[in-house]
Every structure is written in C-alpha cells, then in structure tokens.
Amino acid sequence: MRTVIFDLDGTLADTSGDLLAAANHCFRHMGHGDVLVHGEDAGVALRGGRMMLTHGLKRVGAYDDATVQDYYPMLLEAYSDDIDTHTHFYPGALDAVELLKSAGYGVGICTNKPEALAHQLLTQMGVRDLFASLVGADTLSVRKPDPEPLREAARRAGGHPDLCVLIGDSDTDRNTARAAGVPSVLVTFGPSGDNMAALEPEALLHHFHDLPELVAELIGAAA
Template sequence: MRTVIFDLDGTLADTSGDLLAAANHCFRQMGHGDVLTPELDAAVSVRGARLMLAHGLKRVGAYDAQVVETYYPIFLDIYGQAIDTHTYFYPGALEAVEALKAAGYGVGICTNKPEGLADLLLTRLGARDRFASLVGADTLPVRKPDPEPLREAARRAGGSPDHCVLIGDSDTDRNTARAAGVPSVLVTFGPSGDDMAALEPEALLHHFDDLPKLVSDLIGVAV
C-alpha cells in the first residue's frame, strides 16, 4: 500500500492561535506581557515551543537558554489546557483525507508536536480516528528531519516507507522527505506559505481539493 503522511501544525490545521496564546501566557509570567502577535509571529509558532519562547525573549532583549528550558514544560501544560480554542482544520483538509482513503491510500501523521498533545488535539477536534498512524516528536528516539519518524508513520499506516509522500509546510518537512528518498508536497496556505516555493518540493499545494491528483501523479495509485 502507498501512503500519504501529513505534518500537523501549519499543514492540516492552523494551530498558531493556541500556540501563541500559550507562549504569551509564559511571557506574562516572566513579566514581559504579551510579546508575540498573530500578524508577526504565526510562522514562528509552528516551528516548536522552544524556538517560539527564544524568539519572544530575544525580542524583549531577555534571551536566556535556561529560561527557555525552564518554561518549556510550563508552556506544554498551558497549551494542553486550551489546545483547541482557536485551532481549526484548513478548508478541505478532512475531505481530502477521506478522498485519499477512499482511493485506497493509507493516511497518517508525522509531527514534531509531542505525541500526547497531537493525540489530544486530534481527539478534541473529532478527527483522531481518521488517521491510521500518529508519530510525534517523542514517539521514537529521533524526530524530523530524521527520516525514521516518516518511515514509521508509513509503516503504521499499513504501507511501505519507500512508497509514501509527505505533506508539510516547512524546510523540516522538505528535508525529512529528501532524507527518506520520497517526494514532498508543501502547502502554500500555512503561516510560511510564501517561502515554500524556494524549498523546491516535488509539488506545491494551494488547496486541499487538488491533493488527490497530486498524490496520484507523484506516487501512483494506492496499490
């Protein structure tokens, strides 16, 4: 079986609102007030909690690596308490997932969000059972851009790691697919959409309606 593996943040769903809210909660605890804004920092929000915390601290001239590490678990706790307040699936995302499954592809997720938080978010959004696999940042000893999480997501979705495609929104996803020797499709509607063409993926995705045909063109029919 051929499989389609999705990144989560910035690819399937816009999670930036809840991520920024959790980061700003941390910054308020530090005494800096709300440091990050959706207008300036949506792209940063989907690159990981530590990077987001570091980015905000640098903005206010208070960067300290130890402060980032101290607040990382605090961030995760705060984020987990309000993980689906502002988050939503991009238009057509779930319809594309169902179309791919109907065509015979295995469908899974490979994300650098901790597995427990990814599972919680998908469950809260009522979509966990739509995906045959879920590999998070801490599922294996390594994370993207190491290719093994992508390969494992393909295997757990019932497919061959050599016959999958990764749908993502970042250089991390592009590099993961390249390391695995499989194609990548990068979305242009996520927070970093304007930068995706420069990464030279095998395809760009402007709307989820176009995904089933792109997948077929890149890796062939499902079986």
C-alpha cells in the same frame, strides 16, 4: 499499500493561535506581558514551543537558554489546558483525507509536536480516527528531519516506507522527505507559504482539493 503522511501544524491545521496563547502565558508569568502577536507571529508559533520562547525573549531583550528550558514545561502545560480554542483545519483538509482513504491510500501523521499533545488535539477536535498512524516528536528516539519518523508513520499506516509522500509546510518536511527518498508536497497557504517554492519540493499545494490528483501523480494509484 501506498501512504500519504501529513505534518500537522501549519499543514493540516492552523494551530498558531493556541500555541501563541500558551507562550504568552509564560511571558506574563515572567512579567513581560503578551510578547507574541496573533497573526504576525504565526510562523514563529509553527516552529515549536522553544522557538516561541526564544523569539519572544529576544524581542524583550531577556533571552538566555536556561529561561527557555525552565519555561518550556509551563508552555506545554498551558497549551494542553487550552489546545483547541483558536485551532482550525485548513479548508478542504479533512475532505482530502477522506478522499485519499476512499481511494485506498493509508493516511497518517508525522509531526514534531509531542505525540500526547497531537493525540489530544486530534481527539478533542473529533478526527483522531481518520488517521491510521500518529508519530510525534517523542514517539521514537529521533524526530524530523531524521527520516525514520516518516518511515514509521508509513509503516504504522499499513504501507511500505518507500511508497509514501509527505505533505508539509517547512524546510524540515522537505528535508525529511529527501532523506527518506520519497516525494514531498509543500502547502502554500500557511504562514511561510511564499517561501515554499524555493525549497523545490516535488509539488506545491495551493488548495486541498488538488491533493488526490497530486498524490496519484507522485506515487501512483493505491495498491
């Protein structure tokens, strides 16, 4: 079986609002108030919890690595407590997943979000069952851009790891696909969309309704 593996944050869904809220919870606890700005700092949010803490602490002139490490568990707890208030799927994303499944592709997720949080988010939003696999940052001993999480997501979705395509939104996703020797499709509608062409993926995705055709061109019809 051929498989289509998606990144989650910034690819299938805009999760930045809830991530930024969790980071600001930490900054308020430190006495800095709300440091990160919704919308403006969306790209920072989609680079992960430690990046948000690092960026915010540097903004207020209080950065040190120990503080980032100390507050990271608090950020994860705050995010888990309020994980889907602002999060929304990009237009057409779930329709594209359904179309790919109907065409015979295995569909899964490979994310650098901790697996439990990814599972919680997808479950609370009522879509966990749409995806045959879910590999997170801590599912294996390595994470993207190591290619093994992508390969494992393909295997768990019922496919051969050489017959998959990765849909993502970052240099991490581009490098993961390249290391795995498979095509990547990078979305242009996320916070870093204007920078995706420079990464030279096999294809750019401007709207999800174009995805089934792109997938067919890149890895052929599903077995």
